[in-house]
Amino acid sequence: MGLVRTGCPAPRCPSADHKDRRHPPSVPTPELTPYLPPIPVERREEQISHVSLPSAWEDYDFLFSATVRWCPTGKPAEEPIVNPAGLAVEAVLKRARAITKDREPGWASFVQHELSGALSRMQPEPTGHLQAMAEAITLTLSEHDQERLSSLASVRKDKAVWEHQRKYEQSKREYLGDDVLKDTGSAVVWWLAKNDDQVHKAVEDLGLLAQLTSAANDTDVPERLLHLLSPPNAEDAETEEADSLGTAGQPLGQTGSTADHFDTFLQGMGLDADDVRRGILTRQIAEILVTQGRNETAEELLRRFDAPTTPFNDDFDMDSATGDSSGP
Known part of the structure; x- marks a missing residue:
């Protein structure tokens, strides 16, 4: 039976380990480089x-x-x-x-x-x-240019509104003049279109419509429509006649007597015929007229407004007023 090898490594020589500890591996030394400032970033x-x-x-x-x-x-x-x-x-x-x-x-x-x-x-x-x-x-x-543009814009807007109004008024005038008021018949038809439930009123206003259309066309009312015009009021006629005459019943523009003008003066002063102040004022005016040599006018005023029976009363002496001491 042979020997069995295990996986353990063979023991190293102690001398070899001692040699490794005495001489460690060498490390390269970095080279020293000079310091350079960073390159400035270009401003762009x-x-x-x-x-x-x-x-x-x-x-x-x-x-x-x-x-x-x-x-x-x-x-x-x-x-x-x-x-x-x-x-x-x-x-x-x-x-x-x-x-x-x-x-x-x-x-x-x-x-x-x-x-x-x-x-x-x-x-x-x-x-x-x-x-x-x-x-x-x-x-x-600029601020000034902006203000000018705002002003110009306002003017343009106002002008546009004015032009619109003018065209509207012009169109309305053409409609009334060339269509509605072209003649009395057109005016009656227009009136009925506006007031279709007032036929009797339209008949009553025929004369007025005839006058209106004639005035719009600057012409006289046609003879066939003259009977539609209402006659003038009697009171208005009397007033017009009175206005054409003066206070003495004479037409305006004609000269009346001094007494007539004096009568107008007294009435303007509010002195009626039964007012005693009329006589007093008349005598004062007569005295002034006598001093001016207007004896006939003074007598006329006294005769008409003061003493109808005698030209002068006992208190008024014509000779003393004129300064003449010789009697008749």
Whole structure:
């Protein structure tokens, strides 16, 4: 029967283990490199504010503000680009101007969104070395221009309302003049259409409608319709006749006597025929007339308004009033 080998490893030599502990494996030493600062990140955006861009109206400019961004295309340049921001801004403004020059200033808010879409894509600038775009875009008008546009809008709206009213009135006049009041028959038919349940009233107003149509056409009432006109009121006729005459019964425009005018004066003063003040005032006026040498007029006034039997009473002396002491 032979010996059986087990799986245990054979014992190592103690001298070999001692040798491994005295000489550990060597580790490479890292080489020392000098410290270099980080490369600065290239700034590729530029803020622009309130740049004037033309509109479709002269002297009404948009005010454009945005953040312009760019990136190089990698195309080799014969000369170094000193100011890439300037090229990018120029390219963006050129693209924006091509849009705003055909837009009305009153649409500033709408054009702002249009520019936001048109300038949101990177596109090469004319030299081909950069691509540029814009974001955070605002488009406004100056305060004074906005006030002027609001005033113009108000005027246009008022004018439109006025034009509408004028055309409505013109149409209404044409309807009344050319259709309703063309003649008495048309006026009667129109009246019946408006008041179809008042036939008797229409018959009563035939004369009025005839007068109305004649006045609308600047013509006389036809002879066949004259009998429809109502005769003038007797009281109105008397009033018109009295107005055409003066207070003394004389037509206006004709001169009456002094006594007639004096009678009008007394009535205007509120002195009736039975008022004693009429005589007192008449005698005072007569005395004044005598001093002016108007004896006949004074006698006429006294005869008519003071003492009908005698031209003067005992208290009034014509000679003393005139200053003549010689008797007849």
